[in-house]
Amino acid sequence: MAIAHPFLYEKPGTVKQALQLLAQHGAGARVLAGGTDLVGQLVDGLVRPEIVVDLKGVPDLQEIRMEKDVIHIGALATFTDIMESPLIRKKLPVMAEMTEWVASRGVRNRGTMVGNICSAVPCCDSGPILLVYGGKVLVKSARGQRAVPIAQWFTGPRRTVLAPGELVLGVRVPDPGKHGGAFVKMRRYKGEDLAQASVTALLLAGNQWRIAFGSVAPTPIAGKRVEKLLHGKRLTPALVEEAVALTDQETAPITDIRSTREYRAHMLRVMMRRALEAAASRKAGRGPAYGTELI
Amino acid sequence: MSQLEFNVNGRPVRLDVPESRYLAEVLRLDLGLTGTKIGCNEAECGICTVLVDGAPVNSCIYPAFKAQGARVETIESLSADGALHPLQQAFLDHGATQCGICTPGLIMTAKALLDEKQSAGAPVTEAEIKIALKDTYCRCTGYQSVKNAILQAAGIESPPYLPEVKHPGAVIGRPLPNPDSRAKVMGTALFTDDYRFPGMVVARTKRAGVAHARIRSIDISKAEALPGVLAVLTWKDVPGRNLHGLVTIDWPVLCQDKVRYAGDAVAIVAALDDEAAEAAIDAIEVDYEPLPAVLDPIEANRPDAPRVHEHRETGNLLKHIKVRKGDVRAGFDEADVVVERTYRTPRTEHLFLEPECSIGVPADYDPTDFGGTHDPESRRGVTHRHDKVAVYCGSQIPRLDVSQIAASLALPEERVRVVACLMGGGFGGKEDIAAQIHVALLAERVKRPVKMLYSRQESLLFHPKRHGTVIRIRTGATREGRLTAVEAELYGDGGAYASLSEKVMTRATTHASGPYDVPHVKVDCYAMYTNNTPCGAFRGFGVTQSCFAVESNMDLVAEELGMDPIAFRRHNILDVGKTTCTGQVLQESCGLGECLDWVERDMRAYHEARGEPFRWSWNEGSKRYAWGLAVGYKNTGLGGGAPDKASAICRVYLDDAGRPRAEVRTTSAEMGQGLPAVLAACAAEELGLPYEDVRVLLGDTDVCPDGGPTTASRQTYVSGNAARHAAMQVRDKLAAVAASRMQAPIEEIAFSGGAVRHGDTTIPLVEVVAWASEEQGGEIEAEYEYWAPRTQPLGTGGAMHFAFGFGAQAALCCIDEETGRVDVLQIVTANDVGRAINPLTLQGQIDGGIVMCLGNTLTEHYVMEEGVPWTSVMARYKMPGIKHAPKIVSRLVEHETADGPFGAKGVGELCSIPTSPAITNAIVHAVGVRFLCLPVDQDALLRAMRAGEQEVAQGWGYRSAVTPLMAGTEEPASV
Known part of the structure; x- marks a missing residue:
C-alpha cells in the first residue's frame, strides 16, 4: 500500500x-x-x-568516530552500524547491547539512533542509554549550533526541544573510561517487546552509578534515588536489595492492555536486581557477555 | 516522479518512480520481480526481506529512493542460471517451504547470515540462525525444517527430520518434496497478487468501523466525482442475491439497512490507482444510527439482548447443539470424584502470511484492448473462457465460490469461472467469501480486470476468526480411575454472521468428552450471534477449544484420584469396539493407545539420555521444569450425514520429449499442507511412474472436477482416493491395451518403474501409452468421483464420521520463577495417521500445527474492545517466531483405515489439538498454577504464583470476567 x-x-x-x-x-x-x-x-x-x-x-553523517575524549555518532548511523562498530563495542558496550534488542534486523539495518531520539516515543530505547552515558544532542540550524544534554531533550511523548528549521547532526558521548553496565528490557517473550519497560545500569570508576528507566514515564527518566543510594559504595547483596526496594519510588508503572501495574512494578525490581549484578560483575571483568539475555 | 538508479540482481536499473513508492513495490510492480512478497506493510512479518548492499531490509517499508545507487538482491538472483542455490536446494530437501509465501523472505534473511559467516570464515550456529531469523515469520513449518535446511546449506550435516514409516511403497511413504516447491523456493510461484492483467485497475472496500448501526443513508456522489474513480457500488448494484454464506446464507455482499460488525462492507470502489481508490473510500459518506451492540455470547442469549439479526425466530441463538449418551445423573452418582471447571478460550487469528487477494476478470475481456497479448493462462481452459466472468483468488472452496458469485451476479453458474491460485496459508480462514463477489461485480461494471488486495490491517478486521468459547465441564470418575460421566455446556461466540459456526461448534460439542469411552455424556452447546468479528473455520475446528477443557479436567481428576495422568488416560481411551459420545461404535483404525505408549517412551528417553529417572517436574535455580501431557482426536471428513465426495481427473500423455507423464486435476486447494504431493504420490504409485513425472493442477473450475472444500482434514482421504481411483482406471485402460498386444491375461499385467510388465517381458510405458492413444484416438484419461462412506447425523447414534485421527503430545516447559516466562523446550508427539503417504510433508504439518497451537497457548489473542478490534495491526498479534519453536520429537502410528487411500486418514488439524492442554498441564506440574483461560499470560501467571493462587480464570486480553452461565434448556437427562 x-x-x-x-x-x-x-x-x-x-x-x-x-x-x-x-x-x-x-x-x-x-x-x-x-x-x-x-x-x-x-x-x-x-x-x-x-x-x-x-x-x-549528506556525506559523513553516518560516521561513528572518536574526537579527543568524545565519541560522535552521526545522524545516519544505523543501529546495525552502532552494534557492529568496534569503537562502540569497546567504549560504550551497553549501547551495543541495547541495539541488539531493537526490533528486527531489517529495521536495525535502517533505523538510526538519532531518528529514535527525534521520534521520542516513550519506549525509545536510545534515551535511557544516552542518559546513563551523559550524551548530548548536536543541533544545527541556519542560526547556529547547540548541544543539548539528553536529560533536557525529551519534553513529552513524541515531543523534544527540537525547533522547526533545526537539524540534528549527531549525538556526542564523553568517553566514560573503564566501566560496566547492563541494559535489561522487559519482554513478553524473547525478542518481543510488548511491555517494553527497561532498566539500564552503569557502574563507573569510584563506584559511581548511573541508572535509567525506559517506558515507565512519558520520557526516559534517571533513577536518582538509586544512584544516590549506591554512590561510592561497593555493591553487596544487601545493598542490591535496598536499591531494588527503591525502584518502586522511582517509577510509577501503569496498567494497560499489555500488562498490569503490579507485574510491571515486580519486573522493574527483577530487572533492577539483574542489571546491578550484571553491571558490577562486568566491570570486574566477569559476568555474562554483553548481549546475553538477562531476562 | 524522480529517477531511481540502482543495481538489481546484478543488472543496472534506471526508472522513473513516484517518491512515495517503496522498494517492494518497485521490485514487484515496476520490475515484475514478484518473488518478493508483502505480508504486512509494518516491518513485522519479514517476508518482504531483500538484501540492500548485502544487508537484509524489510522492503515493504523501505522507501525505494533510499536504495539509490545501492545493490539490491532478491530471491530471483539466487537461481538466475537455473541451478538452485544451496539454500534453495536445502529448503526443498527439508520440506522447509510449505505454502511458500514466506520462503523468499526466509531464504534471503538466511542468505545474509550465511554470506556474513562465510566472509568471516566462521561456522554458523543454531543460536545465530535463531537470532538472524527471529523476525522473519512462517506460519506453516514450525521452523524445525527451516533451521535444519539452513544448517545444511551452511555445510553442516543436518538431514531432514523424518519419523519412521512402517511399510513404504514405491512412492507412498517416501519423503518427496511437494511438486510446487521448486517454484516456491525460486520465487517464481504465482500467488494471486502476483498475477497482472493488461488494463487491470484496483479496488477498495468501505468498511463499517462500528459494531452495530442502522444505515440511514449512503452518499457516494462525492466519491464518484473524484478523478481516477471508475465505479462506486453499493447494495443497489448487486443484481442477484445480496447475501453469501457457507451454511446459512446471511452475510450481506454489501450492507443495505444495517451493519452488524466493524468489518462489514458498505461500498466498493474501482479506480485507476491506489491513491484514487483511497480518496474515494474517504469520500463515501455513510450516515449511521448507532445501535446497542451485543458483545458477549452468554449475554447474547438473554431475551432482552440486542438482536444481531432481527428476524430470526431463535434470536441470537444460531444453534443449540446437543449430545446425549446414557444418563449423566446416574453416571455422576457412580463417581467417586467429580471435577467441574469453567474454561475460556480467546478469539484467535489465522495470520496466514498472504492477505486475501481477488482479481475479477470480466466476460469478453480481451487483453489486446489494453495493449497486452493473450495471456497464457487462457489456454488452460478447455471451455471458451471469454463468455465467463473469471475470479482469481486464494480459496479453500473454489467450486462453491462459483455458486456464490453466480448467485450474487444473477448469472448461471456456467458463466462463472474461479481460478484458485496458490494460497499463502489458509488454515480455515480462506473458506468464507472475501472479495470474490466484489471483484466480479466491479469487473463486470468497469469491463476491466479489477484487483482487490486487502492490507494486513483490513484482513485482521474482516475475516472470520477462531471462536472464542466459554466451556463449563464436569467430569466424574470412580476411585479405580474409570470415567463415569461428562457433562458440559459450551458457548461459542460466532460473531455477526453464521459462517461455519454451526459446524465448528458441533465439532466442539461432539468432541467434548475427549477420545474416551465415557458411558454417560450430556453436552449442550450454544452457537451465538454477537456484534463481534465473525468466527468460522480454524485448524482444529472447535476441537482445539474443547480439548483444552477436557484435557485440563482429566489432569485435575487424575490428581484428585492420585493417579498418574498417563495411566488414568490409558484406562479410558477409545479403542476398536468402544463407543464415542455420539453413539458411534469404532470399527477400526484407533491407535491412541500406541500413541500414548510412544509419547511415554520418548519422555522417559529424555531422562535416560541424562542418566536419571523419569520425573514430571524438577527445579534448577530459579527455573522450574515440567512435563505435561494431553491427547486428542479429530474427525476426518465432513461427517454428520453430509454427503462427502471428491472428483479427480487423471490423464496420461506423452510430453514434448516423448516421455510418458501423468496429470491429476481437481479443484481441491493447496495452502501449504502438501496436497499436490499426496495426489501425485497416489497416482504415481498406481501407474508405476516416477513421482516427478506426475503433475498436479488444482483449483481451476474450468478444467478441474470438484474436489469439495479443503477443510476437515479431508483432502488426503477424499481427493487422495479420487486421484488414486482415477489413476487405477487409467491403468486399467492401459493394461487392457497391453494385455491384448502382449497376449497376456489382463490381471497379470503389472506397472512399475515406468514400464509395463508381464512375467519376464517388459515394455516401456511410453509404448503402451502410444498404443492406447492410437486405439482410443487421444490421451488416456479417466475421471473418478469418490464418495466417502456414508455418515449419520448427530442424534441418530450412528457413525457420525468415517474416520478419526488420534494423537498424544507431551510438552516440556521451563518457567522462570522470577518473571513468569514460559518456554516450551520440547514437544514429543505421536499421531495415528492411518498411513503416511509422504512423511516429509506430513512432518511439516505436524511441526507447523504444534507451533501454531503453541502461539494459541502462550501469546495469541485477537482482542476486541466494544466491538472494534484492538488487534488492528500485526504488531499487536504475536505469533510464534523461530525463537519460540521447540524441539519436536515425532512418531507416526499407522493403524490403517479401510477406505482411506492406502489406509491414510487426516492429520492437518489433529497435530495442533492437544498442544494447549499439554503445555498448561506442564505449567501446573511446574508451578502449581492452572490456567482456565488462554493464552497463558506471564503477567497473570507470575501474579498467581506470588499470590499463591492455584487457578487463573482471567488472563491477558479479556476485558471482563466470564459472564455467569445460565442454566441450559431443561432436557431429560437421558435420550
Missing part, C-alpha cells in the same frame, strides 16, 4: 542545503534518516508533510 498523501522529496547534498530546505518549509518539513518511524506515520496519515528531506545524500 503506497502513501496516499503526496509530498515533495528532496535529497540535499550538504548540511547547508538541508538547513536551507528546513528553514524554507519550517514545520511543513520532515527529516528522513532511516525512515522506520516516519514512513509508518506517513502510511497511517499521522503526519502530512509538505516536504520530506532525505539526509542520505
Whole structure:
C-alpha cells in the first residue's frame, strides 16, 4: 500500500542545503534518516508533510568516530552500524547491547539512533542509554549550533526541544573510561517487546552509578534515588536489595492492555536486581557477555 | 516522479518512480520481480526481506529512493542460471517451504547470515540462525525444517527430520518434496497478487468501523466525482442475491439497512490507482444510527439482548447443539470424584502470511484492448473462457465460490469461472467469501480486470476468526480411575454472521468428552450471534477449544484420584469396539493407545539420555521444569450425514520429449499442507511412474472436477482416493491395451518403474501409452468421483464420521520463577495417521500445527474492545517466531483405515489439538498454577504464583470476567 498523501522529496547534498530546505518549509518539513518511524506515520496519515528531506545524500553523517575524549555518532548511523562498530563495542558496550534488542534486523539495518531520539516515543530505547552515558544532542540550524544534554531533550511523548528549521547532526558521548553496565528490557517473550519497560545500569570508576528507566514515564527518566543510594559504595547483596526496594519510588508503572501495574512494578525490581549484578560483575571483568539475555 | 538508479540482481536499473513508492513495490510492480512478497506493510512479518548492499531490509517499508545507487538482491538472483542455490536446494530437501509465501523472505534473511559467516570464515550456529531469523515469520513449518535446511546449506550435516514409516511403497511413504516447491523456493510461484492483467485497475472496500448501526443513508456522489474513480457500488448494484454464506446464507455482499460488525462492507470502489481508490473510500459518506451492540455470547442469549439479526425466530441463538449418551445423573452418582471447571478460550487469528487477494476478470475481456497479448493462462481452459466472468483468488472452496458469485451476479453458474491460485496459508480462514463477489461485480461494471488486495490491517478486521468459547465441564470418575460421566455446556461466540459456526461448534460439542469411552455424556452447546468479528473455520475446528477443557479436567481428576495422568488416560481411551459420545461404535483404525505408549517412551528417553529417572517436574535455580501431557482426536471428513465426495481427473500423455507423464486435476486447494504431493504420490504409485513425472493442477473450475472444500482434514482421504481411483482406471485402460498386444491375461499385467510388465517381458510405458492413444484416438484419461462412506447425523447414534485421527503430545516447559516466562523446550508427539503417504510433508504439518497451537497457548489473542478490534495491526498479534519453536520429537502410528487411500486418514488439524492442554498441564506440574483461560499470560501467571493462587480464570486480553452461565434448556437427562 503506497502513501496516499503526496509530498515533495528532496535529497540535499550538504548540511547547508538541508538547513536551507528546513528553514524554507519550517514545520511543513520532515527529516528522513532511516525512515522506520516516519514512513509508518506517513502510511497511517499521522503526519502530512509538505516536504520530506532525505539526509542520505549528506556525506559523513553516518560516521561513528572518536574526537579527543568524545565519541560522535552521526545522524545516519544505523543501529546495525552502532552494534557492529568496534569503537562502540569497546567504549560504550551497553549501547551495543541495547541495539541488539531493537526490533528486527531489517529495521536495525535502517533505523538510526538519532531518528529514535527525534521520534521520542516513550519506549525509545536510545534515551535511557544516552542518559546513563551523559550524551548530548548536536543541533544545527541556519542560526547556529547547540548541544543539548539528553536529560533536557525529551519534553513529552513524541515531543523534544527540537525547533522547526533545526537539524540534528549527531549525538556526542564523553568517553566514560573503564566501566560496566547492563541494559535489561522487559519482554513478553524473547525478542518481543510488548511491555517494553527497561532498566539500564552503569557502574563507573569510584563506584559511581548511573541508572535509567525506559517506558515507565512519558520520557526516559534517571533513577536518582538509586544512584544516590549506591554512590561510592561497593555493591553487596544487601545493598542490591535496598536499591531494588527503591525502584518502586522511582517509577510509577501503569496498567494497560499489555500488562498490569503490579507485574510491571515486580519486573522493574527483577530487572533492577539483574542489571546491578550484571553491571558490577562486568566491570570486574566477569559476568555474562554483553548481549546475553538477562531476562 | 524522480529517477531511481540502482543495481538489481546484478543488472543496472534506471526508472522513473513516484517518491512515495517503496522498494517492494518497485521490485514487484515496476520490475515484475514478484518473488518478493508483502505480508504486512509494518516491518513485522519479514517476508518482504531483500538484501540492500548485502544487508537484509524489510522492503515493504523501505522507501525505494533510499536504495539509490545501492545493490539490491532478491530471491530471483539466487537461481538466475537455473541451478538452485544451496539454500534453495536445502529448503526443498527439508520440506522447509510449505505454502511458500514466506520462503523468499526466509531464504534471503538466511542468505545474509550465511554470506556474513562465510566472509568471516566462521561456522554458523543454531543460536545465530535463531537470532538472524527471529523476525522473519512462517506460519506453516514450525521452523524445525527451516533451521535444519539452513544448517545444511551452511555445510553442516543436518538431514531432514523424518519419523519412521512402517511399510513404504514405491512412492507412498517416501519423503518427496511437494511438486510446487521448486517454484516456491525460486520465487517464481504465482500467488494471486502476483498475477497482472493488461488494463487491470484496483479496488477498495468501505468498511463499517462500528459494531452495530442502522444505515440511514449512503452518499457516494462525492466519491464518484473524484478523478481516477471508475465505479462506486453499493447494495443497489448487486443484481442477484445480496447475501453469501457457507451454511446459512446471511452475510450481506454489501450492507443495505444495517451493519452488524466493524468489518462489514458498505461500498466498493474501482479506480485507476491506489491513491484514487483511497480518496474515494474517504469520500463515501455513510450516515449511521448507532445501535446497542451485543458483545458477549452468554449475554447474547438473554431475551432482552440486542438482536444481531432481527428476524430470526431463535434470536441470537444460531444453534443449540446437543449430545446425549446414557444418563449423566446416574453416571455422576457412580463417581467417586467429580471435577467441574469453567474454561475460556480467546478469539484467535489465522495470520496466514498472504492477505486475501481477488482479481475479477470480466466476460469478453480481451487483453489486446489494453495493449497486452493473450495471456497464457487462457489456454488452460478447455471451455471458451471469454463468455465467463473469471475470479482469481486464494480459496479453500473454489467450486462453491462459483455458486456464490453466480448467485450474487444473477448469472448461471456456467458463466462463472474461479481460478484458485496458490494460497499463502489458509488454515480455515480462506473458506468464507472475501472479495470474490466484489471483484466480479466491479469487473463486470468497469469491463476491466479489477484487483482487490486487502492490507494486513483490513484482513485482521474482516475475516472470520477462531471462536472464542466459554466451556463449563464436569467430569466424574470412580476411585479405580474409570470415567463415569461428562457433562458440559459450551458457548461459542460466532460473531455477526453464521459462517461455519454451526459446524465448528458441533465439532466442539461432539468432541467434548475427549477420545474416551465415557458411558454417560450430556453436552449442550450454544452457537451465538454477537456484534463481534465473525468466527468460522480454524485448524482444529472447535476441537482445539474443547480439548483444552477436557484435557485440563482429566489432569485435575487424575490428581484428585492420585493417579498418574498417563495411566488414568490409558484406562479410558477409545479403542476398536468402544463407543464415542455420539453413539458411534469404532470399527477400526484407533491407535491412541500406541500413541500414548510412544509419547511415554520418548519422555522417559529424555531422562535416560541424562542418566536419571523419569520425573514430571524438577527445579534448577530459579527455573522450574515440567512435563505435561494431553491427547486428542479429530474427525476426518465432513461427517454428520453430509454427503462427502471428491472428483479427480487423471490423464496420461506423452510430453514434448516423448516421455510418458501423468496429470491429476481437481479443484481441491493447496495452502501449504502438501496436497499436490499426496495426489501425485497416489497416482504415481498406481501407474508405476516416477513421482516427478506426475503433475498436479488444482483449483481451476474450468478444467478441474470438484474436489469439495479443503477443510476437515479431508483432502488426503477424499481427493487422495479420487486421484488414486482415477489413476487405477487409467491403468486399467492401459493394461487392457497391453494385455491384448502382449497376449497376456489382463490381471497379470503389472506397472512399475515406468514400464509395463508381464512375467519376464517388459515394455516401456511410453509404448503402451502410444498404443492406447492410437486405439482410443487421444490421451488416456479417466475421471473418478469418490464418495466417502456414508455418515449419520448427530442424534441418530450412528457413525457420525468415517474416520478419526488420534494423537498424544507431551510438552516440556521451563518457567522462570522470577518473571513468569514460559518456554516450551520440547514437544514429543505421536499421531495415528492411518498411513503416511509422504512423511516429509506430513512432518511439516505436524511441526507447523504444534507451533501454531503453541502461539494459541502462550501469546495469541485477537482482542476486541466494544466491538472494534484492538488487534488492528500485526504488531499487536504475536505469533510464534523461530525463537519460540521447540524441539519436536515425532512418531507416526499407522493403524490403517479401510477406505482411506492406502489406509491414510487426516492429520492437518489433529497435530495442533492437544498442544494447549499439554503445555498448561506442564505449567501446573511446574508451578502449581492452572490456567482456565488462554493464552497463558506471564503477567497473570507470575501474579498467581506470588499470590499463591492455584487457578487463573482471567488472563491477558479479556476485558471482563466470564459472564455467569445460565442454566441450559431443561432436557431429560437421558435420550
